[in-house]
Amino acid sequence: MPKVKDQIISPRRFEIRQIAAKLFHERGYSATGMRSIAAEAGMEAASLYNHIGSKSDLLEDICFSMADQFMRQLDDLEASDATLQQQLASVLRFHMHMMIHAYHEVFVANNEWKHLPGTELSRFLQVRRHYESKLTQLIERGIKAGEFRQVDPWVAVVTLLSAIRGIEYWHRNPHGLSPRRLELDIITQLLEGIKQPR
């Protein structure tokens, strides 16, 4: 399993990463110039390079920081003794929470990872496959335990994870819905779709 290192990060560098995440989301990675990032950070493009190594370093930071957080919560969860339905609900709530509160970064990790340079690209996809397979196993155990319907576990995983991306629409237009109400509605719909009726 590929490890993601904890890195001491300067506050200035962190700020630049946040700005980059916002712009990478709004305009896409390739269409975002270093000059735009610099402008939002209140400096010249050349000065950015005192804080970061390259444009792709920023993308790498964002993608792997997200990947790392998702991996961590899954590891924590597996140490728990909750029912599989509770465990799944917990994963889905975490995804929704991140989608709501770390929107730009999650969006970039979800949609702009293809611009990672070769080595980091493979590493990222490796982490993601690893995550998918752990979740698939969770669903499999839930089916065996009779908690979930007899679905294809992998299809269930990618469907559930994708469904949460509906929150992208909410960010564009919240339709007067509070985050809490949004989360509750989505999770109900998703769990009803997979849990074994009794």
Next chain:
Amino acid sequence: MPKVKDQIISPRRFEIRQIAAKLFHERGYSATGMRSIAAEAGMEAASLYNHIGSKSDLLEDICFSMADQFMRQLDDLEASDATLQQQLASVLRFHMHMMIHAYHEVFVANNEWKHLPGTELSRFLQVRRHYESKLTQLIERGIKAGEFRQVDPWVAVVTLLSAIRGIEYWHRNPHGLSPRRLELDIITQLLEGIKQPR
């Protein structure tokens, strides 16, 4: 409601659009050069301009051709007298079918529309909101008819539509699943999540 015109399109231009859709998907709109599109079409970049007006024309063609097809099927559907559950199933199946068989174009319309130039961008978002609201009304009618659970109809719509994007994972790795099996598994999961248990 914004109209999308039917346009007579030369076979060569259609071919170029297909190539563009593939590259816009794989590399993103901004990172795709006219020289790459030209190379795949077997000509020089300058020659492309005998068939198209500009790079953004290609994006516009792709996005609105997709928007148009989705609007059309919804209009056709509303002329039918199927139950609301059947109507919803039909919409979801159409989305899955497009996601499977017109993958590149659908992906571009889903993920690269933000690079449309100002006027077309608003027109595209307008069509999309119109589509969303028609679907939301379908869900509302289904709730009133007692066919669907008491969910927020708009949340249900964006969740359902997003869930189908799970097929993106399947394109990257089909996991040995046939399109038919994939469609069946997803639609079962989604319908169970929203239909009223009896």
Next chain:
DNA sequence: CCTACCGATCGGTAGG
């Protein structure tokens, strides 16, 4: 459909 070429902008570096 090609050659030749345009101005603009890109990520990044040198040197202070």
Next chain:
DNA sequence: CCTACCGATCGGTAGG
């Protein structure tokens, strides 16, 4: 953190 600047590449045009 800045000024000044680099080579590369971009979308697109002129003219044939």
